[in-house]
Amino acid sequence: xxxxxxxxxxxxxxxxxxxxxxxxxxxxxxxxxxxxxxxxxxxxxxxxxxxxxxxxxxxxxxxxxxxxxxxxxxxxxxxxxxxxxxxxxxxxxxxxxxxxxxxxxxxxxxxxxxxxxxxxxxxxxxxxxxxxxxxxxxxxxxxxxxxxxxxxxxxxxxxxxxxxxxxxxxxxxxxxxxxxxxxxxxxxxxxxxxxxxxxxxxxxxxxxxxxxxxxxxxxxxxxxxxxxxxxxxxxxxxxxxxxxxxxxxxxxxxxxxxxxxxxxxxxxxxxxxxxxxxxxxxxxxxxxxxxxxxxxxxxxxxxxxxxxxxxxxxxxxxxxxxxxxxxxxxxxxxxxx
Amino acid sequence: xxxxxxxxxxxxxxxxxxxxxxxxxxxxxxxxxxxxxxxxxxxxxxxxxxxxxxxxxxxxxxxxxxxxxxxxxxxxxxxxxxxxxxxxxxxxxxxxxxxxxxxxxxxxxxxxxxxxxxxxxxxxxxxxxxxxxxxxxxxxxxxxxxxxxxxxxxxxxxxxxxxxxxxxxxxxxxxxxxxxxxxxxxxxxxxxxxxxxxxxxxxxxxxxxxxxxxxxxxxxxxxxxxxxxxxxxxxxxxxxxxxxxxxxxxxxxxxxxxxxxxxxxxxxxxxxxxxxxxxxxxxxxxxxxxxxxxxxxxxxxxxxxxxxxxxxxxxxxxxxxxxxxxxxxxxxxxxxx
Numbered sequence: 001x002x003x004x005x006x007x008x009x010x011x012x013x014x015x016x017x018x019x020x021x022x023x024x025x026x027x028x029x030x031x032x033x034x035x036x037x038x039x040x041x042x043x044x045x046x047x048x049x050x051x052x053x054x055x056x057x058x059x060x061x062x063x064x065x066x067x068x069x070x071x072x073x074x075x076x077x078x079x080x081x082x083x084x085x086x087x088x089x090x091x092x093x094x095x096x097x098x099x100x101x102x103x104x105x106x107x108x109x110x111x112x113x114x115x116x117x118x119x120x121x122x123x124x125x126x127x128x129x130x131x132x133x134x135x136x137x138x139x140x141x142x143x144x145x146x147x148x149x150x151x152x153x154x155x156x157x158x159x160x161x162x163x164x165x166x167x168x169x170x171x172x173x174x175x176x177x178x179x180x181x182x183x184x185x186x187x188x189x190x191x192x193x194x195x196x197x198x199x200x201x202x203x204x205x206x207x208x209x210x211x212x213x214x215x216x217x218x219x220x221x222x223x224x225x226x227x228x229x230x231x232x233x234x235x236x237x238x239x240x241x242x243x244x245x246x247x248x249x250x251x252x253x254x255x256x257x258x259x260x261x262x263x264x265x266x267x268x269x270x271x272x273x274x275x276x277x278x279x280x281x282x283x284x285x286x287x288x289x290x291x292x293x294x295x296x297x298x299x300x301x302x303x304x305x306x307x308x309x310x311x312x313x314x315x316x317x318x319x320x321x322x323x324x325x326x327x328x329x330x331x332x333x334x335x336x337x
Numbered sequence: 338x339x340x341x342x343x344x345x346x347x348x349x350x351x352x353x354x355x356x357x358x359x360x361x362x363x364x365x366x367x368x369x370x371x372x373x374x375x376x377x378x379x380x381x382x383x384x385x386x387x388x389x390x391x392x393x394x395x396x397x398x399x400x401x402x403x404x405x406x407x408x409x410x411x412x413x414x415x416x417x418x419x420x421x422x423x424x425x426x427x428x429x430x431x432x433x434x435x436x437x438x439x440x441x442x443x444x445x446x447x448x449x450x451x452x453x454x455x456x457x458x459x460x461x462x463x464x465x466x467x468x469x470x471x472x473x474x475x476x477x478x479x480x481x482x483x484x485x486x487x488x489x490x491x492x493x494x495x496x497x498x499x500x501x502x503x504x505x506x507x508x509x510x511x512x513x514x515x516x517x518x519x520x521x522x523x524x525x526x527x528x529x530x531x532x533x534x535x536x537x538x539x540x541x542x543x544x545x546x547x548x549x550x551x552x553x554x555x556x557x558x559x560x561x562x563x564x565x566x567x568x569x570x571x572x573x574x575x576x577x578x579x580x581x582x583x584x585x586x587x588x589x590x591x592x593x594x595x596x597x598x599x600x601x602x603x604x605x606x607x608x609x610x611x612x613x614x615x616x617x618x619x620x621x622x623x624x625x626x627x628x629x630x631x632x633x634x635x636x637x638x639x640x641x642x643x644x645x646x647x648x649x650x651x652x653x654x655x656x657x658x659x660x661x662x663x664x665x666x667x668x669x670x671x672x673x674x
Contacts (some may be wrong), residue, residue, distance in 0.1 A: 073451045171606070
């Protein structure tokens, strides 16, 4: 097997703001694994706050040697070796995992949701994220998001209530609130969640900094809405730590090192009776379609990443009136534009 | 899809004795699921102490309607419905799960160890079980088991030390000791385990009745050998209960309801850093070969079930000098004799 990769920069349609930063582009690295004339595609997306970059991913991939593996089906062995080659580098690892899954699915002639035994029709509706901005800009974005069954709003600033009211002045659709670790006081958070519930908010993501385990468990126990871990849960071992602290987990391929570990995380979380959200970074339809293969298992999805960019390189899984539409294309369900 | 099934009785080469009973045959039910001219084979094995029988399995299967499912790939939906159709009936459920896996693997043209991403060569050596008997008979059985790298001895009687000495007079190979819930006193058990360790015993299965959780956790904490759950762990939810009580789990398809849940159990147990044994009942090469697909994930195997019977109906996964030898036959790796 041969691994190729090249850097690319996603241009965002709108400046994207979370509680910690703003940006207009996202660096990604695209991978290809070729075996007997068949090519699998993968992707690493590196929003700056996660600590990876074009340089770090290219450097990680330059040290991966897949030529010694003759059988792409040995996913467990290959991906374990990739994982052990360096700590961290989760997005870089995901780019190998996704390309290998795409390759193996193509060799089997089936998409992964099917190889895993899941049903095409049981995909959830994705939310569409409204970044933090001036109220009039947020209202405009909400109008653009017409047709989506769920919106997601970033919170964790001083203006959480105002921002939500700005959206509510345009629409009554259910909302996911992502605090991105931005809340500080647990009593304030609980009171705010009761207020948000009245405004048809469905869930809260990552209310406190991930280190504040006791406060989070306190909140989860009392909250009338599910509390979902995002920054607190990257990989499999974190799911065990999140049990009894959060109501559910937001799984993203760029955190989990790819599809294989993400699937294991879902098995664990479901055994713990935790809720599953499948999320993303800003990504092309490559990584989004890979994540969508897992979406029949999710209670909620936030897979709008490819809708937020101007220069997608792939066509893949579609979003129609907010619903994730899987296709029958083997592998991760994509073709190059 | 159409489900067919028929009863069969396995004749044992030797009378088989555990701490609770003796027998010379085992009832099984063989299943077939047909779809577009391709047939998948499955099996339920019903050792009497597990509470299933020819009648109960045939009755369960008579109420399963697979004709409404057009796509055998929808394993999760189909098997969830089979599971919900009645409580218990784990072997009956396994017989549907195994046949469906055999069918889907055949439709994909690959064996399941490969579809799951595991490596053919990383299978363990299986143990060979020496039933409890008169010392001279046990010594004879040990001589017949020459070539096996591990033996398994049933314990939990008054004569555990004598039985072990009888085996040790013939061979020095490492031994798994399965107490089948037969031990009573925890201090005695700990002392015995220290003695057994000196005799090259590698692990202890199910020392106490499964309800004695505190005594088992006490023993596991102090034992110089790993303590493996058997009767205490049937299904996925039991793995969570076994964490911090046992060092590992013995997974058997007839307990787990089949391959799909067994695979999930392994994912969970590995995330908990628990050891994995893959075991069996007396079964034909059908169910044994199905279990063997999971064996690359196991620390230890006890898959001698088909070697103990006179009238196997299938050829499948082989045992060569004790090692489990997977083949490349699609599905569960079997053909009808």
